[in-house]
Amino acid sequence: MKKSSKTAAAPAAPVEFEAAMQRLDEIVTQLEHGDIALDQALQLFEEGMGLYRSCTQRLQEVEKKIERLVKTERGFQLELIEDPERE
Numbered sequence: 001m002k003k004s005s006k007t008a009a010a011p012a013a014p015v016e017f018e019a020a021m022q023r024l025d026e027i028v029t030q031l032e033h034g035d036i037a038l039d040q041a042l043q044l045f046e047e048g049m050g051l052y053r054s055c056t057q058r059l060q061e062v063e064k065k066i067e068r069l070v071k072t073e074r075g076f077q078l079e080l081i082e083d084p085e086r087e
Helices: 018-032 040-063
Strands: 067-072 073-079
Touching: 018 040
Parallel strands: none
Antiparallel strands: 067 073
């Protein structure tokens, strides 16, 4: 896996959700070991926060698009769930 030399506090291009989650897991593992220099730890933390924000934003976008199958008099139809907390 090729490592990027730029700080990824805010990724330039959208990162695939699963790839971002995997990278977050790697960052947490590195930080938990505690055997890295302070400057590198800070850089990893900033990258992780950028990925966290990206993932959170993506999840919010997906939640807005959730649909459910509803039985009606005319059969089944898809209904957009606008507020998942109301369910």
